[in-house]
Amino acid sequence: MENIENLVGSVLGGRYEISEKIGTGGMAVVYKAHDNVLDRDVAIKILREAFEAESTVVTNFIKEARSSASLVHPNVVSVYDVCDTDGLNYMVMELVPGETLKQYIKDHPRLPWQEACDYAIQIGQGIGAAHARGIIHRDIKPQNIIMAPGNILKVTDFGIAKAMESEKSVAGGTAMGSVHYISPEQAKGGYTDFRSDIYSLGIVLYEMLAGRVPFDGDTPMSVALMHIEETPISVKCVNIDVPADLDYVTMKAMSRDPADRYQTINELLDDLRAVLADENLPSREEKTVPPPEEDDDTEGTDTGAPYDIKGRGRSTRVKENVKKEIRKKNAERNAVILAVSTMAAIVLIAIGLLMFFFKPFSKTIPDLAGMSVSEAKEAANSKGYRISDEVEYAVSDSVPEDKVAAQWPKAGTEASHVEQIKLVVSLGASGGDIAVPDVEGINIDDAIAAVSELGLKYRLVNEYRDDVEQGNVIRQTPSAGTHLNAEDYVTIHFCIGTGTGSESEGDTVVPSVLGKTIEEAEAALSEAGLTLGSVSNRTFSRPAGTIINQSPASGTQVKTGAPISIVISRGSDEESADSEPKGAFNEKIVATDTSGGVQTTGHQYTVKIPQDAASDKVNVQVVANGVTIHNAIHDKSEEQVAIDIDIEGTVSIQVYIDGAKISDKLVTF
Numbered sequence: 001m002e003n004i005e006n007l008v009g010s011v012l013g014g015r016y017e018i019s020e021k022i023g024t025g026g027m028a029v030v031y032k033a034h035d036n037v038l039d040r041d042v043a044i045k046i047l048r049e050a051f052e053a054e055s056t057v058v059t060n061f062i063k064e065a066r067s068s069a070s071l072v073h074p075n076v077v078s079v080y081d082v083c084d085t086d087g088l089n090y091m092v093m094e095l096v097p098g099e100t101l102k103q104y105i106k107d108h109p110r111l112p113w114q115e116a117c118d119y120a121i122q123i124g125q126g127i128g129a130a131h132a133r134g135i136i137h138r139d140i141k142p143q144n145i146i147m148a149p150g151n152i153l154k155v156t157d158f159g160i161a162k163a164m165e166s167e168k169s170v171a172g173g174t175a176m177g178s179v180h181y182i183s184p185e186q187a188k189g190g191y192t193d194f195r196s197d198i199y200s201l202g203i204v205l206y207e208m209l210a211g212r213v214p215f216d217g218d219t220p221m222s223v224a225l226m227h228i229e230e231t232p233i234s235v236k237c238v239n240i241d242v243p244a245d246l247d248y249v250t251m252k253a254m255s256r257d258p259a260d261r262y263q264t265i266n267e268l269l270d271d272l273r274a275v276l277a278d279e280n281l282p283s284r285e286e287k288t289v290p291p292p293e294e295d296d297d298t299e300g301t302d303t304g305a306p307y308d309i310k311g312r313g314r315s316t317r318v319k320e321n322v323k324k325e326i327r328k329k330n331a332e333r334n335a336v337i338l339a340v341s342t343m344a345a346i347v348l349i350a351i352g353l354l355m356f357f358f359k360p361f362s363k364t365i366p367d368l369a370g371m372s373v374s375e376a377k378e379a380a381n382s383k384g385y386r387i388s389d390e391v392e393y394a395v396s397d398s399v400p401e402d403k404v405a406a407q408w409p410k411a412g413t414e415a416s417h418v419e420q421i422k423l424v425v426s427l428g429a430s431g432g433d434i435a436v437p438d439v440e441g442i443n444i445d446d447a448i449a450a451v452s453e454l455g456l457k458y459r460l461v462n463e464y465r466d467d468v469e470q471g472n473v474i475r476q477t478p479s480a481g482t483h484l485n486a487e488d489y490v491t492i493h494f495c496i497g498t499g500t501g502s503e504s505e506g507d508t509v510v511p512s513v514l515g516k517t518i519e520e521a522e523a524a525l526s527e528a529g530l531t532l533g534s535v536s537n538r539t540f541s542r543p544a545g546t547i548i549n550q551s552p553a554s555g556t557q558v559k560t561g562a563p564i565s566i567v568i569s570r571g572s573d574e575e576s577a578d579s580e581p582k583g584a585f586n587e588k589i590v591a592t593d594t595s596g597g598v599q600t601t602g603h604q605y606t607v608k609i610p611q612d613a614a615s616d617k618v619n620v621q622v623v624a625n626g627v628t629i630h631n632a633i634h635d636k637s638e639e640q641v642a643i644d645i646d647i648e649g650t651v652s653i654q655v656y657i658d659g660a661k662i663s664d665k666l667v668t669f
C-alpha cells in the first residue's frame with residue numbers, strides 16, 4: 001500500500017494523475033488530480049491507512065461515498081466515482097475553486113444580514129437535496145462549505161454522512177461532527193435525525209451574523225456541554241443590525257430540544273426567504289382549527305374522536321350515549337378552563353400590583369432600530385423614555401440613511417424610565433473596504449492598537465460606569481464589521497471609573513461648529529466648557545475636513561462637560577462647492593432662492609412640490625440636523641409647502657420628495 005501522505009506524481013487506477021495535496025482531515029487526505037480519461041481536474045478523497053484495517057469503517061466509507069454520488073445539486077459538491085484500487089479506498093469529487101466559508105467569515109466578520117441569509121438558503125438547499133434522499137450530513141460547518149466563483153456555496157464532505165435506512169442512530173453510539181457545530185443530541189451520543197443538520201446550520205448562520213460561534217470553551221467537552229445545557233445569547237444582542245425576524249429564525253433553528261426546532265429544512269428555508277422578501281414568517285402564521293361538533297347534527301359525521309370511531313355501525317341508542325358522553329366531557333373541560341383562567345387572571349393582577357409597588361420604575365428599553373429619529377422619539381415616549389439630545393451619526397453598511405442604526409442602552413435591557421436613550425443614526429454606506437474591528441469589552445490600549453493597525457483614526461470618549469471594568473471599552477461607533485475608508489474615525493467609549501463623574505449641573509449653550517475643522521471645533525467646545533464626542537465621516541459636497549453636522553444643535557442648552565458629536569465631510573469627487581443640485585438650498589441664504597424648487601424666507605422653508613410627479617399626492621419630508629421636522633402627504637395642487645424653522649445658526653437640511661432626496665445643503669440663518 002502506498003503512503004497516502006505523499007502521492008503527488010502518482011496515477012491512481014491508471015486514470016487519476018495526482019498533482020498536489022489540498023487538504024487533510026482526521027478520516028482522509030484530499031488531493032487535486034487530473035482525470036486523464038475525461039480530461040478534467042478533480043479532487044480525490046483517500047481514506048487514511050489507519051482505517052483500512054477496519055472492515056466496518058471501510059464498508060461504511062464505500063457505502064456513504066456511493067450515497068453521496070447519488071446527490072446532484074448546484075449547492076452540493078458532486079461525487080463522480082468511488083474506487084478501491086491499489087490497496088486504497090477513495091472517492092473522486094468535483095474540484096471547486098474557492099475558499100471555505102470559514103475563511104470567508106474570518107476575513108469578513110459579521111456579514112451583512114442579507115448576505116448571510118442568502119448563504120444560509122444556499123446551504124439549506126444543498127442539505128435539503130441530501131435529506132430528500134434520506135441522507136443526514138452530521139458535520140455541517142463552515143469548513144465543509146466551499147465558496148465557488150460567483151458566491152455560489154457548495155456543501156461538501158457528505159462522505160462521512162450515513163445513509164438513513166433502518167439504522168438512524170449515530171454509528172457506534174458516538175457523537176460525530178465538529179464540537180462547535182454539533183447538535184445537543186449528537187453531543188449526548190443519542191438519536192440523530194434530519195433536525196441535527198438544521199441545528200448545525202443554525203450555528204453557521206449565527207456565526208455569519210455575529211462573527212463568532214455561540215459557544216466556545218477551553219476543551220471540546222466543555223463546548224459539548226454548553227450545547228446540551230445552555231441557551232446561546234440572542235444574535236441580535238451581538239449584532240444589532242440583525243432584523244428581529246432573522247434573529248427569531250436563527251434562534252429557533254438552534255433550539256436545544258429538536259421538537260422546538262424547524263422540523264424540516266424546507267420550513268427553515270421558507271422562513272429565510274420570507275425574511276429576505278420582508279414578508280411575514282410562514283412559521284408564525286396562525287393556524288385555525290375548527291371547533292369540534294357538539295350538536296345533534298353530527299350523527300354520521302366522523303369527528304375524529306375515539307368515541308365516534310367506536311360507535312360506527314351501532315344502534316342509534318348507543319350513538320346517543322356516545323354524544324352525551326362527549327357533551328359531558330366538554331362541559332367538564334370548559335369548567336376546568338374557566339377555573340384555570342380565573343386563577344391565572346388573579347395571579348397576573350397580583351404580579352402587576354407587586355411590580356408596581358416594588359419595581360415601579362423598571363421598564364424594558366424598546367427596540368428603535370430602523371426608525372427615523374422622530375419615530376424613535378414617539379416609540380420611546382410611548383414606553384416612558386426620552387431620547388437624548390445628543391444624537392450620534394455613524395456609517396452603516398445595512399441600515400438606510402437617516403434611520404436608527406444602534407442605540408444605548410440596548411433594546412431589551414431593563415432600565416429606569418428616567419434613563420435617556422442615545423441614538424446612533426445611519427449615514428449610509430461609506431463605500432470603503434476596511435472592516436471595523438470588534439473592540440467592545442477589551443482594554444483601551446488593545447482597542448487603539450486594533451483600530452490604528454487597519455489605517456483608521458480613533459476618537460476617545462470617557463465615561464463613568466459601574467458595570468464595566470476601568471480601562472475597558474464600553475461601546476464603539478460604528479459597530480464592528482462596518483466598512484470604512486482609510487483615515488475615517490472610530491469612536492471608542494471607554495470606562496474611566498465608577499460613579500457619575502464631575503459634570504456640573506449648570507446649563508451651557510452649545511456653540512455652532514459647522515464649517516469648522518475638527519481642531520477648531522475642539523477649541524470652540526473647550527472654551528464653552530464642552531467636550532468633543534463621537535466623530536464620523538461622510539461623503540459630502542463641502543470641502544474635506546469641514547464639519548457638516550453637529551449634535552446637539554447650536555443653541556441647545558446642555559450640562560457643562562457634555563459631549564458634542566460631529567460629522568466631518570470627506571469631500572466629493574462628483575460635486576464641487578460651487579455646484580447646485582436640483583432643488584438645493586444656497587449654502588448661505590439671505591433672501592430667497594427661486595432657482596431650485598426649495599426656498600427660504602426668514603425662519604420658514606418653502607418647498608415647491610414638483611408638478612411632474614407621477615401621483616397627484618406626494619410625500620414631503622424635511623430633516624434639520626438629523627431630526628425630521630416635517631413629514632406629510634401633500635396634493636400637487638398646493639404647489640408649495642411652507643415649513644416653520646425654529647433653529648438659529650448654520651443648519652444641515654435634507655429635503656425628500658416621495659423618499660427621493662432632492663436637497664442636501666447647509667443653510668445659515
